Amino acid sequence: xxxxxxxxxxxxxxxxxxxxxxxxxxxxxxxxxxxxxxxxxxxxxxxxxxxxxxxxxxxxxxxxxxxxxxxxxxxxxxxxxxxxxxxxxxxxxxxxxxxxxxxxxxxxxxxxxxxxxxxxxxxxxxxxxxxxxxxxxxxxxxxxxxxxxxxxxxxxxxxxxxxxxxxxxxxxxxxxxxxxxxxxxxxxxxxxxxxxxxxxxxxxxxxxxxxxxxx
Numbered sequence: 749x750x751x752x753x754x755x756x757x758x759x760x761x762x763x764x765x766x767x768x769x770x771x772x773x774x775x776x777x778x779x780x781x782x783x784x785x786x787x788x789x790x791x792x793x794x795x796x797x798x799x800x801x802x803x804x805x806x807x808x809x810x811x812x813x814x815x816x817x818x819x820x821x822x823x824x825x826x827x828x829x830x831x832x833x834x835x836x837x838x839x840x841x842x843x844x845x846x847x848x849x850x851x852x853x854x855x856x857x858x859x860x861x862x863x864x865x866x867x868x869x870x871x872x873x874x875x876x877x878x879x880x881x882x883x884x885x886x887x888x889x890x891x892x893x894x895x896x897x898x899x900x901x902x903x904x905x906x907x908x909x910x911x912x913x914x915x916x917x918x919x920x921x922x923x924x925x926x927x928x929x930x931x932x933x934x935x936x937x938x939x940x941x942x943x944x945x946x947x948x949x950x951x952x953x954x955x956x957x958x959x960x961x962x963x
Contacts, residue, residue: 751854757862761800766834768807768943771814772841774832774863776800779947799831799856804943805893806831808957809917810838812939813890817842819913823887826850826911829894833860833871835917839890840869847871850881886911893918914962919955935960 752760760783761775777783777800813820813835820842827836830849833856840847849860849871860873876882883889889911916935938959945955 749853749855752858754858754862757800757855757858761859763866764802764946766802766807766946768941769810769814769834769838772810772834772837772867774802774834774837775859775866776802776832777947797855799851799853799859802832802834802946803893804919804945804955804957805917806834807943807946808939808941808959809835809890809892809915811941811943812915812917812959813838813842815939819915820844820888823913824848824885825888825890826881826883826886827890827892828881829891830860830873831856831892833863833873835890835892836860836871836873837864837867837869839888840864840871841867844888846885848886849873850876852876883909883911888913888915891916910962916960916962917957918960919957934963936963 758775760778760781762778763773764776765773777797783797820839822843822845824846825839825844826848827839828850830836830851833849836847836849849857851857852875854875857873857875860871864871891914915938938961940956940958942954943957944953
């Protein structure tokens, strides 16, 4: 994957306000910029900047944390697959004692730091996947629409070292958890939202998204 400098990321993003979480302005992909192959934002998979979008599930997670700061207040939070850092920022706004934003893409680390500064909060952004994720010092794990590769990522939810509180957000139409064999009876619905990925590149503008607690 191509790693961009902070200057390059700033030059190819713009500060946007999201309808679901207007309290948290973030830098996101500028669709008219050179990183987009056409007006729809289409790019090759290997260069697609997943980290430069506010995905619907991440917005839902952030809204829930902003409305329920008691879930993270004074606690140590890890945001797994942090992307642009939106949920991490929401956790920091909720006065978490420590927030670690983890993603496999180093560009996510850079934009997380940029967006955290934009929102006047402090988070730790690190490069890491499930094999490198340290959950021994974690009270709350956040996971927003990250289970595309279930066989690789299921250990985050099922390992003996998993933290006491795990919150998952995902669009209703995602089928990979039920199809994977994960016991859906362990998913307690906490809230449901309508959210739109920003910038808009997905076929369905508005998605139904649920936030779950893993019991």
